[in-house]
Amino acid sequence: MNASMPAAAVQQQFDDAPQQKEAAMLGMWAFIATEVLFFGVLFAAYVICRWRFQLAFVEGSSHLDFPMGTAETAILLTSGCLSAIALRQIQLNKARQSAVLLLAASLLGVAFLVLHGMEYHDEFKEGLIPGIRYVEKGPSAHEMELFFALYYVTTGFHSLHVLIGVVLLLIMALRTWRGSFCAPYHTPIEITGLYWSLVDIVWIFVYPAFYLVGSAG
Amino acid sequence: MNATATTADLESMGSGYLVEGGRTLWSWLGTRDHKRIAILYTIAITAFFFMGGAAATLIRLTLIHPDGRLLSAETYNKTFTFHGVVMVWFFLIPSIPSTMGNFLVPIMIGARDMAFPRLNLFSWYLYMIGGLFTAATLVFGGVDTGWTFYTPFSTMFSNTNVILAVVGVFVVGFSTILTGMNLIVTTHMMRAPGMHWYRLPLFVWAMYATSVVMMLATPVLAMTLALIGLERLAGVGIFDPALGGDPILFQHFFWFYSHPAVYIMILPAMGVASELICNGVRRRIFGYKFMAWSMFGIAFIGFLVWGHHMFVAGQSMYAGIVFSMLSFVVAVPSAIKVFNWLATLYKGDIHFHAPMIYALGFVGLFTLGGMTGLFLAAVALDVNLTDTYFVVAHFHYIMVGGSVMAYLGGIHYWWPKATGRMYSENIARLAAILMFVGFNLTFFPQYILGYEGMPRRYHQYLPQFQELNVISSIGALILAVSYLMPLFYLGHSLFRGEPAGSNPWRATGLEWTIASPPPEHNFHETPVVTADPYDYRD
Numbered sequence: 001m002n003a004s005m006p007a008a009a010v011q012q013q014f015d016d017a018p019q020q021k022e023a024a025m026l027g028m029w030a031f032i033a034t035e036v037l038f039f040g041v042l043f044a045a046y047v048i049c050r051w052r053f054q055l056a057f058v059e060g061s062s063h064l065d066f067p068m069g070t071a072e073t074a075i076l077l078t079s080g081c082l083s084a085i086a087l088r089q090i091q092l093n094k095a096r097q098s099a100v101l102l103l104a105a106s107l108l109g110v111a112f113l114v115l116h117g118m119e120y121h122d123e124f125k126e127g128l129i130p131g132i133r134y135v136e137k138g139p140s141a142h143e144m145e146l147f148f149a150l151y152y153v154t155t156g157f158h159s160l161h162v163l164i165g166v167v168l169l170l171i172m173a174l175r176t177w178r179g180s181f182c183a184p185y186h187t188p189i190e191i192t193g194l195y196w197s198l199v200d201i202v203w204i205f206v207y208p209a210f211y212l213v214g215s216a217g
Numbered sequence: 218m219n220a221t222a223t224t225a226d227l228e229s230m231g232s233g234y235l236v237e238g239g240r241t242l243w244s245w246l247g248t249r250d251h252k253r254i255a256i257l258y259t260i261a262i263t264a265f266f267f268m269g270g271a272a273a274t275l276i277r278l279t280l281i282h283p284d285g286r287l288l289s290a291e292t293y294n295k296t297f298t299f300h301g302v303v304m305v306w307f308f309l310i311p312s313i314p315s316t317m318g319n320f321l322v323p324i325m326i327g328a329r330d331m332a333f334p335r336l337n338l339f340s341w342y343l344y345m346i347g348g349l350f351t352a353a354t355l356v357f358g359g360v361d362t363g364w365t366f367y368t369p370f371s372t373m374f375s376n377t378n379v380i381l382a383v384v385g386v387f388v389v390g391f392s393t394i395l396t397g398m399n400l401i402v403t404t405h406m407m408r409a410p411g412m413h414w415y416r417l418p419l420f421v422w423a424m425y426a427t428s429v430v431m432m433l434a435t436p437v438l439a440m441t442l443a444l445i446g447l448e449r450l451a452g453v454g455i456f457d458p459a460l461g462g463d464p465i466l467f468q469h470f471f472w473f474y475s476h477p478a479v480y481i482m483i484l485p486a487m488g489v490a491s492e493l494i495c496n497g498v499r500r501r502i503f504g505y506k507f508m509a510w511s512m513f514g515i516a517f518i519g520f521l522v523w524g525h526h527m528f529v530a531g532q533s534m535y536a537g538i539v540f541s542m543l544s545f546v547v548a549v550p551s552a553i554k555v556f557n558w559l560a561t562l563y564k565g566d567i568h569f570h571a572p573m574i575y576a577l578g579f580v581g582l583f584t585l586g587g588m589t590g591l592f593l594a595a596v597a598l599d600v601n602l603t604d605t606y607f608v609v610a611h612f613h614y615i616m617v618g619g620s621v622m623a624y625l626g627g628i629h630y631w632w633p634k635a636t637g638r639m640y641s642e643n644i645a646r647l648a649a650i651l652m653f654v655g656f657n658l659t660f661f662p663q664y665i666l667g668y669e670g671m672p673r674r675y676h677q678y679l680p681q682f683q684e685l686n687v688i689s690s691i692g693a694l695i696l697a698v699s700y701l702m703p704l705f706y707l708g709h710s711l712f713r714g715e716p717a718g719s720n721p722w723r724a725t726g727l728e729w730t731i732a733s734p735p736p737e738h739n740f741h742e743t744p745v746v747t748a749d750p751y752d753y754r755d
Binding site: 130145 | 331
């Protein structure tokens with residue numbers, strides 16, 4: 001296992017490469033656990049508010065751009081899939097293919113951010129952003145404000161995570177292209193992939209909670 | 218004690234990690250060595266401790282007189298807020314894990330460093346950045362919400378620098394999370410051959426249980442504070458009743474973090490006390506496995522009791538009953554620990570050196586704080602005692618009497634290991650005893666005050682409470698002196714202290730098998746562990 005392993009890649013505090021890899025993996029899993037709790041606050045707040053103001057949440061959701069949200073979902077999940085295949089390719093020692101796949105995954109992340117930005121822009125024009133430009137009138141306008149507040153905070157923090165993921169994937173693509181990784185040593189790609197899956201999974205909960213609820217009415 | 222110091226030890230003075238990584242300032246600020254990072258933390262935490270302590274002194278001085286003539290009501294609110302924020306997030310939470318945890322966990326398990334040294338340093342910088350934000354609130358005029366940031370006051374009414382304070386705590390929260398993650402991975406992955414789980418010193422178990430709480434509770438606080446900041450900045454109204462939001466929801470989120478946070482403060486103290494007591498009585502710990510698993514019991518149940526902070530906040534009666542019962546349940550593993558410490562001491566030959574005095578003080582004060590916690594967990598009593606000085610006295614017994622005593626006990630115990638020098642034992646004993654006396658004088662009267670109905674967080678009070686308040690303030694003065702004393706005699710020992718030798722306490726544990734101060738990567742060759750912890754044979 002250590003034969004083709006770059007000597008510098010094992011840091012001094014570790015005995016060998018497998019120990020270093022297991023430590024990195026456990027660290028990322030532990031970090032993911034904290035992220036679940038981090039987003040958990042927002043989902044808990046969502047559940048409580050939705051329970052109280054069911055109709056307002058349905059109405060608020062119907063203001064969101066459903067096709068756009070669906071497209072974003074498809075893009076993000078595809079990106080996650082590509083990063084998983086990239087991991088498989090580097091395990092098979094196909095560094096070039098892996099690098100291209102990582103780059104593609106990263107670009108899809110950028111596409112997600114661009115679409116989401118366009119969505120925000122449209123919502124701004126429609127006056128759906130509480131505290132900044134909110135022109136909604138009517139009986140449930142206040143409760144809908146809560147819906148939109150939760151929507152912006154949740155998708156905002158999620159987009160921040162996408163942005164970080166895009167940067168990480170770009171770095172991984174570059175390093176893979178330069179030949180930093182090989183079949184025996186590719187831990188950074190694997191933990192980046194783990195992180196990227198977390199970003200996917202959060203979105204899998206965001207999408208129905210905010211975009212699909214509108215069709216319940 | 219210096220008789221055990223050999224010439225090799227003499228030569229090792231001013232050596233080890235203190236010089237091996239370089240002597241420049243940058244060799245410290247850019248270090249990856251867990252021991253140096255622990256020293257950086259210790260310095261920063263000490264500074265914050267005395268800042269928070271200065272605020273406490275102002276509070277006690279104001280309360281000498283019933284009409285609160287020293288500080289205006291507004292300044293008084295800002296003072297206790299600063300005291301709370303600094304003491305909770307910049308002293309108590311990181312105190313033991315980031316200093317002793319950082320220094321000792323890798324050595325105790327036979328590792329060369331933490332699993333993620335760079336992340337470790339990054340955590341310290343996050344701590345400092347968070348600290349800068351918090352210190353900046355002072356420059357811009359302070360915050361008056363109390364450390365709990367309760368809504369809707371913090372979101373709708375307070376005209377102070379809430380956002381600045383919230384950002385500071387948010388940032389330091391990530392320092393806590395990353396430290397916890399580092400400690401967990403280090404304990405799992407870096408143990409030396411033969412160091413299986415039941416051979417770990419209880420301090421390592423304590424750090425592990427603490428780290429789990431750090432990782433699972435702190436993100437909830439981070440997001441909750443982010444929502445407060447966003448509500449002030451952009452009108453995100455999740456806690457705003459005008460929009461149908463719920464201010465009580467804030468309390469749920471806040472205490473979902475802040476109750477477990479109490480266990481972030483006390484579990485490490487329990488770990489330290491276990492080490493100190495076993496050494497002071499030169500015996501194995503009584504009921505090792507119970508001691509280890511009771512800490513996990515506390516950490517786990519600690520996540521299910523947050524509602525006992527909200528008995529009068531309008532939660533349902535049934536929720537109150539359930540939270541009350543679960544809060545009683547926490548007392549079971551806590552009592553197991555106290556009884557096991559006592560059983561360890563039972564008929565033992567106790568050496569009253571300074572660390573042991575601190576440890577015994579810890580057990581006594583923790584017991585009293587824990588017992589009064591049970592009073593507060595009873596719904597009917599709590600309705601009367603909520604927001605009185607009884608609560609203040611209770612949690613100070615846990616946090617100051619418990620955590621700070623254990624922290625200082627640990628500092629004394631491992632001081633010779635970290636610096637290679639002994640401190641003056643007699644002065645240290647005097648300071649420890651003074652601290653115990655001063656502490657009780659400060660906070661015991663507050664139980665009575667609270668029972669008699671004096672509310673907390675008021676800068677004025679009824680004249681009949683003055684006598685006890687004066688006693689409390691005199692106690693605070695003694696306490697302040699006893700906190701300042703270690704600064705001087707420990708500082709003095711850095712330059713004039715006798716060389717400690719590698720094992721001045723004749724203690725067991727891997728940290729005592731290496732030189733004092735330890736070499737840069739701790740072990741010249743990876744140790745092989747063949748014995749259980751606390752293998753005292755005399």
